[in-house]
Amino acid sequence: MNAPLNGSAKALRLAAIAAAVAALGAGFAYAAGWVGASKLTPQRIIDTFEAQAGHHPGYRKNHAKGLCVSGYFESSGQAAALSSARVFSQKKVPVFGRFAIGGANPFAPDTAVPVRSLALQLSSDDGQVWRTGMNNPPVLAVSTPEAFYAQVLAATPDPATGKPDPARLQAFFAAHPESAAFRQWAAAYKPSDSFASTAYNSINAFRLIDANGQAQPVRWTLEPQTPFTALPAQVDDKLLLQHDLKQRLAQGPLRWTLRLTLAEPGDAVDDPASPWPAERRSVNAGTLVLEQVDGPEQGACRDLNFDPLILPHGIEPSADPILAARSAAYSVSFNRRSAETLQQGAKP
């Protein structure tokens, strides 16, 4: 045992201990983002959605208005050489999913929003799960989460009109030339009168991994097998797309072809704003068959986070920064709405 310390020797050592503990605590605060430069966080993106569209407890913080469906995926076997994922070889894979319109307002009229989405969960018999969230535009207007956030801000509704300020949007697009492909798509886009006749795109690229570990970057599209009919200019039914889907599914299943587009060296695999040349080889991976609708937000899809990074063995993420940001932001949305369900009993 050593002699007890006194006076300045003791004070110095106590100060050193306090400094060590404070340094570790400060490092933790920095890692948590409580101090230091403020950077874009998934929380800020979700806050902004809520600031723009209003607070709707219990609902998803984007693509808030939707309905649950179920069915199966029938693989063609043609993608099995590209990916070892069981979904591409199993004959019939159970699926449930969710059709939605873009935006954070769960009460927006179905046809007021150009963006439509389909999110799916495919559960193969090896216990693996594949979740994918797809939109009707084949590309995004932006390549990074920061630019996406700038786009969201540029589209802030003007309190006077309830609509985005066209000048502000124009300024955004002028400052973001990477949005050219998206603008071209938007200008040519003719909405259909049904979720059933809409194509849904993976937006981001992913990597298929074959049995030998070889990677093939791909994007995918669900191509509707339902013929296209244009959306009428005047629509009064705020639930047009939901009513239409229920009616169609009451008559029989609806089908889409899952088409994988294969990137070639030099294609932008980490940039969701950049389209690939139209002549790229594609593979028909199988058919999505949706059989029934479970009602708005009342089915198995409600309590799931369709995080696009929930992938089975045989499919891996690309280095696309938007893909990582989607995963982070979806998680914040899921955590918030689950907390609202708990605290306020809020249920969509």
Next chain:
Amino acid sequence: MSVTAFHPLARLLHWLMALLILAMLFIGVSMVGDLSTRHPLLVELHKATGLALLVLVVLRIALRLSLAHPPLPRTLPPLQRLAAGASHVLLYLLMLAMPLLGWAMLSAGGYPRPLQLPVIAPHDLQLYAILRQAHGWAGYVLFATVLLHLAAALMHALVHRDGVLRSMWPGPLGRRS
């Protein structure tokens, strides 16, 4: 006769887990506010390390219950003795609870688990909300307890100089002065 230091295996586990737990606390608190391409990597690392820590803490509790461990110095006042005991119980509880809460939270949220582990809670959004918040708060309490533990260890080593830190020293102990 009582031992004067922890068993080498106990010391190895202590320092291995200390490093992993500190890394986990920093990863956990930073990944939730991060939307860069680091985010998915950190989440994967967090789940894998959490599972490893669950295995290690079970082993550690077994060792703590089966191996002899050195008593606290007789000079320690009763209140500090109580605080030492209580903070160690809290540390063990949190080390066990953190990975279990993480696993239960993934189960209740309908998320896949690493290594296709079975679910340990029903898929339920309200239960998920409770578990998710508990996982976060338990993490803050664990970090605060780790800071306290560190401060106490340094007090023993630098101020009391009573051999407590030596009993858990990561290297060879040599002869006691």
